[in-house]
Amino acid sequence: MSEKKEIMENLLLELRRGTLILSVLSQLQTPKYGYALVQSLEEKGVAIETNTLYPLLRRLEKQGLLISEWETGGAKPRKYYRRTEAGNEVYENLKEQWKSISENMEKLLEEN
């Protein structure tokens, strides 16, 4: 039984992992800081672990899809992320792909 549960958890993790980048990109048309992003995703029912998100943001920045800026005006320094031009392009592209994947999956799953 526990083995089954473990398999299930792993599969779920894999499934979520694929949608992670798309979820993050979707929220960053306007600048957001890390924790605000966690919350806005959570509000919309997308759970993401904080210790996954922060490194992911860095990676996307390194790939040129996001750009970050420290804002020091407030009570404490905050790092804001937003999509770059390349990020916009990739996001639109991924979105289209996602739509077609999800349509096809829908069809597959309805068969049963």
Place this chain on the structure above:
Amino acid sequence: MTMEKNEMMERYIYEVVRRVPKKQREEIRLELEELISDMMEQKGAGMEEILTKLGDPREFAQKYSGRHNYLIGPEYYGDYCWMMKVFLISTLAFHLVSIIFQAVFSPGLLLQVSFYVETVFINTLISLTGGFGLLTLMFALFERYNVRVQIKITKEKDWSVEKLKAWTPAKLPPVPDEKARIHRGDCIVGIVFTLLFGLLLIFAPEWFVSINAGNKSWKFVSPFNHGAWNVILPVLVIDVAIELMNEIIKLMTGRYCQKVMISQILSGITEIILSVLLLKVLPFWNPNFVRELEEAFELKITSRTDLLFYWNDGLVSNILLTGIVLITLAEICVTVYKTCRYGD
């Protein structure tokens, strides 16, 4: 005794930051401070609860540095396996040959337990495990530092022009007729024997003619002319190399076809020419062979019943040459016949 909130946070951040690359440390520290204070403000949770949610700092750091929990990833695994296979096979072959050599030169070794334990077992094991470790270490470092190495594996036909163009299904060769196939085993046996023959020629020509003197000592009386060996050996080595090349071409092609036929004809003709050069032109035979034999074994070859009574350089050369020519021609004929009949 509870830790101060700040103290706990600092410890946590330190545990993450010390595991990430130096250049990123300061920024990650700031990021984490921002994150943790945000979580406290907006969730109203205690420090311990928040840090528990963030999880093991080691895992956090690992995600930051993008390192994986494996030594060699999928990007390198194929190359790694292939290199390992080549290395293990060649090391084993090397040891096998060196063991055979040692056994041949000092047959007494075969009676010693230490020979089997040290030379055969331990030395081979050390080479294999040492090489395995080095190769693995090398690839693990590639993986770790993301070294982009393009190892051009020359598995087969890498040198041919058509391989330079992209592969398309149209390039799939037809499945050869059963009779047109060249079996890998045959080629490998050919290659191994040719190699051994070549190695012996280079390193131990006298072994071809070691003759047991009867009283448990070995005496070497060579029928070859060792005085002219520096002229003879290069010709022999060229001969072996050509034969080797032909066998390798057969192995890689795996079927009788034009390429194999041309290679067989060319190598056959060259071998015949070289044999003529060796046996008819160069001073190949030891002119004092019979006399040296008589001295070495304290006997007199006078009787017609002794085989060596008939030893005659010219005659032996002719017999050998006839044999070589016949066998080579037979090989060429078989190849030409099979290529024309079944090949493409």
